[in-house]
Structure formats: C-alpha cells, structure tokens
Amino acid sequence: MRLLLVAVIATFTIFSGGTQSHLLRGSPINSLCAELIHPAGYSCTEHTIQTKDGYILALQRVSSSLAQNPKLQYGPPVLLQHGLFMAGDAWFLNSPEESLGFVLADQGFDVWVGNVRGTRYSYGHVTLSDTDKEYWDWSWQDLAMYDLAEMIQYLYSIANSKIFLVGHSQGTIMSFAALTQPNVAEMVEAAALLCPISYLGHVTAPLVERMVFMHLDQMVVALGLHQINFRSDMLVNIVDSLCEGHMDCTDFLTSITGKNCCFNASRIEFYLDYEPHPSSVKNIRHLFQMIRKGSFAQYDYGLLKNLRIYGFSKPPEFDLSLIPESLPMWMGYGGNDGLADVTDVERTLAKLPSRPELLYLENYGHIDFVLSTSATEDVYKHMIQFFSALRRKSSSW
C-alpha cells in the first residue's frame, strides 16, 4: 500500500512536472488531419475557434469518399466530444471499420471532431502560455460552458442546421451540463452518450478510489502543480516501468477504468503514441469532488469563495430536469465500467425528463466504447440506427 502510494505520487509529480511548450499560441505542432485521418484516405480540414475566455481550439471536419452523394454536399452534422485525458484522436485509433469517426463518415455524416483546451491539438490561448498557472485554471464546467457550447454554436452556424452530439465519458458530463442551457439545447438535434456520467458517487475503479481516498488531488495542489501531463520522456519511462514491473499495462488501465472486454492489447504501443493528453489539476479536483459528494454540481471553492463566486455557501447543482424532454437521447453503458457505474447511470436516468434509448452491454468497460475492436457491431451500428431514424423524420436532409 505504501509502495503504491509512493509510486502514484511519483507518477503524478513527474506527469505534471513536464514543461512542454508545444501549446504555444498559433503554432499547431499536432494536426489530427495529418496524423491519423489523411493517412487513412479520408478528407479532413482543420478549423479553429476562439472561446470567449481566450482559448484557441482545433476542430476537424472529416468526410469519406465512400459516402459520395451527388445531391448533397454534406450529410447531417455530428460533433464528437472525447473524454478525459483523450482528444479527438480517440475516435480514429482503430481501423476505419472499427473507429466511430471513420464509420460515421462512411455512413455519410458530416463528422466534426472536438478537442478541448489543454489537449495537444488545441492551439493554446490568446495571451496565456501553458506554463502559466492561469492557463490551467478550469474544470469540466468550463469545458461545457465555453468549449462545447461554442463548438456547437460554430457547427450550427456553418452547417445551418441542428447537430447530432456524441460524447464519451467526460464528454458526456460536458454534454449534460451544456444541454441544461436552453440556448445550447436548441441547436442540438439529438445526443448519443457513451458511458454517460453526471453522478460519480459509485466509482469502482480501484486505483481511482484509492487516489480519492488518499486525497491525491490535494497533494498535487500542495506540490504547486496545475497541469496533469502524462507526457514527458520521464513519464513515458514511468508508464513503461509500471507496465513492465508488477503492474502490466492492461491491468493498469483496468485499475483506473474497470475491466475492458474487447481491447486490442497488441495496439497499446500505438495508443500510447496518442493518449493520454494533458488536463488540469483543477479538473481532477472537480471530478474527485463529484466522487466524494456524489453530486453533479459546479466546482466547490470552499465556503467563503463559494459565497463570493456563486452567492451560496455550496456550489449550485446542474439541474438535469432542464434538459428538454423533446431532445432525443441515446445512451450506451457497460456492466464492467468502473467509472460510469450502472447505479450512477440509473440515477442520471431518473433525473432526466425524457426516456433515452438505452444500450446496455454487460461485458463492456469504459474504454471499450471507443476502442473495442467489435464496437461497430456492438455499439455504433445501434447509434447510427438511432440517428438515421431521426434523420428520416427530419425534412432538412
């Protein structure tokens, strides 16, 4: 136990200590189109948006030559919103037949790929650098209210129609929070949520439980860190040594996400070329607050600062009942998910005014929903049926 504690702290320390400055303003070192999408033979264009609080985000628009329809320049727009420590690359890491981004493009969707602030595909900030403390002063509520809300607005104005929204994990937390805002919900045709999370009170992933119990988030803050960055040469070494030592990589993933049924272990090296992406310490603190309290609320600053910022001693909760009953929703969740636990999913469902269509896969874990080699058959096919049924009803396509 003590050894593990030391290992985890050492890992986090080194993970967060990297001072990489490739997020410099206006210098896109990483292009998702060039790295993963063009090489697979798909059309891809890079777009940028600037959020109201100054972050410059990359969006990619992907289409497939398999889906040429002479009557339509573009099919229905769909926005893919990735999860924590991931970026838009997560949707393209398996073969074209297995990866949701490619599958949707082949089915004729106008695929847009979101990348939140802090990921290697985002372009930084108009005034701040990633070495500034303020650059990392955000949590998922900012990702919802700025990044996601503004990406949706951008797509809505370009596509000139309502959009389909797909989220995974943290992308679903962001979606739920954003969809409680009427001005956002009215731009969304329907939402498909993989591993839906609004409550985190029943997390079972053992390493996550332990980190929460040990108040690792507070230790990291005490060390003066603002960024959780799993990528530095030292870090790669640590992950390698964790993998080669007493904990193998598949087990490491299991310990932080739950057991995944259909993960291709021989692709781990390839996945590690892309994931994980950085996030902020404040975001981790916010998620840990949710695990400790079991609530779906804004960031808890403590009594005095809560009073100053929110005007209440406790942070206001996001009210799921504000998501319009008329907004069609589809959810895929798994019996082995150590983060989006079935009990918490049921609690979310009980709070929603609508009755989402559900796909429950008993053997699926948290990562399977993006990386399972059989996800197209198990999950994506059903999601596409859900979208297509709505598409037929709508006159705009």
Ligand SMILES: *[C@@H]1O[C@H](CO)[C@@H](O)[C@H](O)[C@H]1NC(C)=O
């Ligand atoms: C698993 O990954 C290996 C290595 O990339 C690849 O050759 C193989 O086709 C993958 N298997 C499936 C079922 O996708």
